[in-house]
Amino acid sequence: MAKFDNPDDIKIIVATDCGSTTTKAILIEFTNGEYRLTTRGEAPTTVEAPFEDVTMGVLNAVGELEELSGRKLLDENGRFISPANGNIGTDVYISTSSAGGGLQMMVAGVVRSMTAESAERAALGAGAIVMDVIASNDKRLPHQQIERIRQLRPDMILLSGGIDGGTTTHVVEIAELISAADPRPRLGSSYKLPVIYAGNKDATENVKTTLGDKVDLKVVDNLRPVLERENLGPAREEIHEQFMEHVMAQAPGYKKLMSWADAPIMPTPGAVGLIIQTIADQYGIEALGVDIGGATTDVFSVFRPGGKEGVFNRTVSANLGMSYSISNVFAEATLPKVMRWVPFKMDERDLRNRVKNKMIRPTTIPQSMEELIFEQAIAKEALRLAHIQHKNFATVLKGVQQQRTIADAFEQSSSGATIVNMMTLDMLIGSGGVLSHAPRRQQSALMMIDAFSPEGITRLAVDSIFMMPQLGVLTEVQPKAATEVFEKDCLIHLGTCIAPVGESKKGGPVMKYTIELPTGTVSGTLNSLEMKKFELGIQENGLPQTAKAIFEPEKNFDLGSGKGAKVTKEIHGGVVGIILDGRGRPFDLSTLSEDARVTHLKEWMTELNIYPEGKF
């Protein structure tokens, strides 16, 4: 492949994401002074028998790009033509992969809520599925821990424990457990299991003695060198390195694919995290992304506690999803919680069977409006639960002593408090079939509002065709192209949700608003339990229109500047527009009577034009 000293010389980009079922390819071209997505193609992934060569699926997907774009990308031997010249070839080719079950890891640390949690954060951030977290205090007996390590067969293990200079005993004990379990890698037995040690540096020699002969041990800097600070970078880099060297190299066809690619192949979720971090850092905003799939739901966030540097977190809710795991969502959320979003009655026995039938036949789609409303109600609960898990995980470091003044004593914040602050959150991005392909965009907006309860002023968007992974890896090669395409083609800007925080009293006013829309200024009063929507669309270049708005919350309501404080801000539109949410925060439907609940649900659905009239 061609090498470019200056990223701006890259004009044509082909990127693929090899998923477990489909391989998606995109073509990005630099035309008229901007990078834009011009073509996309997809083909079934070919990792499993009878093909057993991932590159076949890649070539098929790229072949579709060629057909649709008219650009010749591959030569007669099926290799990329590079660099681009006129209507032939591409300057770079990059890829991500989650085929074959993605990257599956086990992590271990000494204290569950401290080093083990830091290790978990490092692994999740690198894009792994964390199969289990072993810690000295995880309440399992040593032989149970050994049994579990033996059963799991992860792709690799990340071992941490102890701060630098602290006691070495506990982390060596964990190393001894791993040694006794003699774990085997998931794919093939021809190589030793990679174990990354990122713990107390003083214990390194003992860990080497304990594990050196049995596993492929790699040592990196301690991921928690002192209690007050995490240093996850070296561990994450080593995870990616091992992912390429061992996991990818074992999967059929990947050696060839790696030789084609101009940047290391990244685990799909790791790449999604990267694009969200890039965007958040570029604009200095706080962003939260969610990807709801059939089996799992991933949540990514960048928050800036105390207005400082952005902190990235990723969580995977392994059994919250819309097909394989739908029954688990139902079990965890419970029937009443799902049904509170549905404005009509359904028979419980029948509903339970419907959910189970979707679980055993995961590829079916809702045909009737009733089925769609029910499925979107389940999605709200899956998202809500995944969000709770994320909030509980994305915390300030635990175990850190904090100096407190008298003023702090009145605040509830403590060591381990969440850094997820929905009031300061600037942008909420949804992805995954149920959000990206909802028949009406308003449905996606309402699902996210009901599930995440955004507070204050929050922009909403969905990923149009799930190209965040490809753009994530593109940030490593040409960040400008990645962010431009992300904003103009990847995101479908839905609009902005304005939700004052405060207890909603029946019927009373919540705030006054004045919005200078291009079609004329609108102003009025938003009342409690009321939702309103105004049109504010998209510009020709794909970016949202903006409007100046003034909000004057009532004295018990806060829009980010304090209770009763006026907010003047430029707000962004989208395909849905501006949504004013007067339901208060925290918003709890269960406080309403059954009749009031159904009446209000219908009012909101009508006002926001969620479903066709007469169908709910």
Next chain:
Amino acid sequence: MGHAYTPGLKVTDKMLVRKHRILPLKGDVIVKVGDSVNPDDVVARTHLPGNVVPLNVANKLGLPPEDLTEVMLKKEGDEIKEGEAIALKKGIFKFLNSTCPATIDGTLESISTVTGQVLQRGEPIPVEVKAYIRGKITEVIENEGVVVDTYASFVQGIFGIGGETSGELIIATPDNKTILSDDLIKDEMKGKIVVGGSLVTADALKKAIKVGVKGIVVGGFDDKDLRDFLGYDIGVAITGSEDIGVSLVVTEGFGTIDMAHKTFDLLSSNIGKQACINGATQIRAGVIRPEVVIPIVGEETINPADAEREILGLDIGSPIRVIRHPYFGKLGKVTGLPSPLHVLESESKARILEVAFDDGEKAIVPRANVEMIES
């Protein structure tokens, strides 16, 4: 992606069924190629390493870890017995000596002078793999296991619980529609595989366990009964390890759904024969479906036409079953396959097909919501 429908579950009167029976760890294969085996015959066995039980000897004796080797009476690899002293710390007088006894029978795996910990490994745990189906050994994979082949009638289910079992096949309902209720479960069904119609009730299942029925094959099962029965809700469809005293194979889905005629007729034609069933289900990558295997005794060839019968895709006239509301469970034939995307009532755009149901009703259904039925 043209094949936006679910391929039907396999229901066939004769096919070659091949089972790989593999040990979890290397061990001994105790049959050879050409041997005939029965479901309960052991084909391979091994020993799993015993459980590891750590014991912090340094702590127990109040010693720094680095002094541990000096007090150990046993070394790595030695056999140990529960209660037997493995370390001795001498005092000034004999009565001040203190010892640390082993807490299990087994061997001493390792001694750590860093942590002061001694790892004791328990006795090896024996593991056996059975043949599961009646058939012939066609391949021995050295130290790992065998391949068993048999010609059999074969029914793939959609969901099941419980593991591998076998017994004589018996039909308990007069047809494919009748619900298998507790009054249809009789004492003489002990040790047998019982076939029912459109549903098995929770009471029938309980009675079956009481009577000693080995397995049940039925059209539908109610989720509420499943939950009451197991005592928990199944979140993801990964089953097979439940120990409930009976294995269950559901052929159509959740709710009351008539067993497909073809399935019921095939099972009915095999009354009295030995059936091997497995309820294990895994609906994710590497799908595992529950199954009923009925080996055909004395038949060791297969008609090539049977072997090659492959479903090529949906066509006009293809028999299908709808697998989602509002037409869930209805059977019919494809009457049209328009290619443009169609806007459904849910406003989703999808590829659809036109279907004429067996009761004469006509409808439009997304292709993703039908399943082909093999003719």
